[in-house]
Each structure stands twice: as structure tokens, then as C-alpha cells.
Amino acid sequence: MGEVLAFESRSEGPSSLNPLLVLVDADMARVNEAIVSRAHSDVDMIPELARHLIDSGGKRLRPMLTIASAQMCGYRGDYHIKLASAVEFMHTATLLHDDVVDGSDLRRGKKTARLIWGNQASVLVGDYLLGQAFKMMVETRSLEALRILSNAAAVIAEGEVLQLEAQKDTSTTEDAYLRIIDAKTAALFSAAAEVGAVIAERPRAEQQALQAFGRNLGLAFQLIDDALDYSGMQSTLGKEIGDDFREGKVTLPVVLAYRRGDAKDRTFWQRTLEKGEQSDSDLRQAILLVERYGAITDTVERARHYGQIACEALAIFPDGPHKLALNGAVKFSIERAF
Structure with a gap:
């Protein structure tokens, strides 16, 4: 666990993220070094399993938000590195736990940790990473940053429980689904952006602006993920098309298609999602239904709506490279496949 992990080359990403x-x-190189160091343990399975997920890819947008917001707010210390690393460990822990709950076999095109080491090891290593995340938060000596990130951890867990309750429930409403993703996805985006201003001791108005930016970016990001699952473009996410469908997840494209469909269509969703009775041709039928009723288009439009709110939240900050780059991150998140 001594070497530095390689981040994705700048030349490989869409221009809006560059x-x-x-x-x-x-600063992300320093975050990378901290991740390597904090994932170390004398218990061999811990760094081995953690490294498997850390090496599996992903653009690490959440810790980048912490770094960028701290830089934009003029922070000159080192604690933003610890906070960004804590954010990434929180995210990694939730991925480990989510794969166990969902019974997922692939994550970003690779076998999930639970498939290799088992569910028990995945959960326990996830807990270890959460513990390391909280240690780094405490080391910043910022009670406010600790409050924000610890609250986010609790909200994320609530969101996962809400999603579990709504799984296979075709009566789920759009409002109920937005509440789920606000908790399970947007909460960490929000906290990641806000703590950058907190560690820089910026006025509350700026902290709230970055909180709103992160939250709405997180909502947009998740809605695009939902749309991509039925779009046939899963190479963008590194997972199989139809994962949500096979797992019985009622995401916004399904909510919209279910409400707009006729009795025959609703019977299809009830059979495949509620009862879990799926044949090889059902995924294609699901894709046809979400396309027929404009559910993908409207999900993307909702993502654009939240993306616009995110950009507007940054109006309080003067124009400059960081503000421009954060707006570009919104564009990237929404237009990565559409």
C-alpha cells in the first residue's frame, strides 16, 4: 500500500471537467497519498479489499468539490486535504455497504468486493473506512466540519433505508423518490462542498451557497445515473445496463413510465419489479416503455433543472477560474451521455 494511486488523466475527461x-x-495528489496511508492496516484483508475499490476507477468528484470550494474560498492550510480524504472514504464505505444491500456483482465493470471477499468482510471494511474518515475529521479541529459530515453520514444511512423500503414498490411517487436521492446521494455532495467554505471560515452565506450548490449537483448527478440505466449507454457508468431494473429499484424513469402507462404497462412493472418475475426480454420491454412515455427525456430535464439551481447558487462568488470550473462540473455531470 505504499505507492500513489493514479488519477484519471486530464486528457481523458470531457472538456467541461478539465x-x-x-x-x-x-491537492488531489495529496488526497491520494492520504487515502493510501489511511487505508493501511496490519489486518491484511483491510488494505487489500479497500485497494480493490479504490483502484476501480471513478472521477472522485466529491473530494474534488471539497478541494475546489476550499480553494475558491481562499483557504491556505492543509486541513482541506483531510476533509476531502474523509469525504472519499465516506463515499467508498457507502459503496461497499450498498453492494451488499443490493446484491451487486459488478461495480464500474469489475467484480464487487462482496463477490470476492464476501458480504461480512465488505461491511466490516466499510465500517473501518468510516472510522478512518471520522478520525480525519477530528484532526481538522473543526467542530462545524465534523457536524456537517457526521450529519451527512446519518442522512445517507436514512436514505438507504428509505430506498430499501421503496424497493419493488411501484406506488412510489416522484416526491418520495426525490426524498430518497436527496438523502442517499445529494447529502454527501452538499457536505463535501460546504466544508470547503467552513474550513476557510467564510461567512455563513457562502457556506450555505456551497451547500445548495452541492445538494443540487448531487440531485442532478443521481437523476442522470437513473436515466443512463435505461439508456443503453452504461459504459459511461461502468456498470451493466439495467442494474436498477434487475434489482427491483423504482427510480424516476420507472415512476414516470408507471404513472403514464395503461393497465397492461402497469401490470408489466408490477410483475417484473414487485414480484421479481423477469425474463430475458423484459429489460428491452422496460427500455421501450420508459422511452415511449418520455420518462428518460423528462428525467434528464429534471436533472438540468437542478443543475441550473446549482449554478445559480454560486452567484454569490466573484467570477473566476474556480467558479467557472464548478459550473463546468455541473455541465459534465448532466451531459456525460446526453
């Missing part, structure tokens, strides 16, 4: 990657590059 300005952010350039600005955070040096």
Missing part, C-alpha cells in the same frame, strides 16, 4: 481537474490536481 478546468476543475487542472485546479485541484496538486
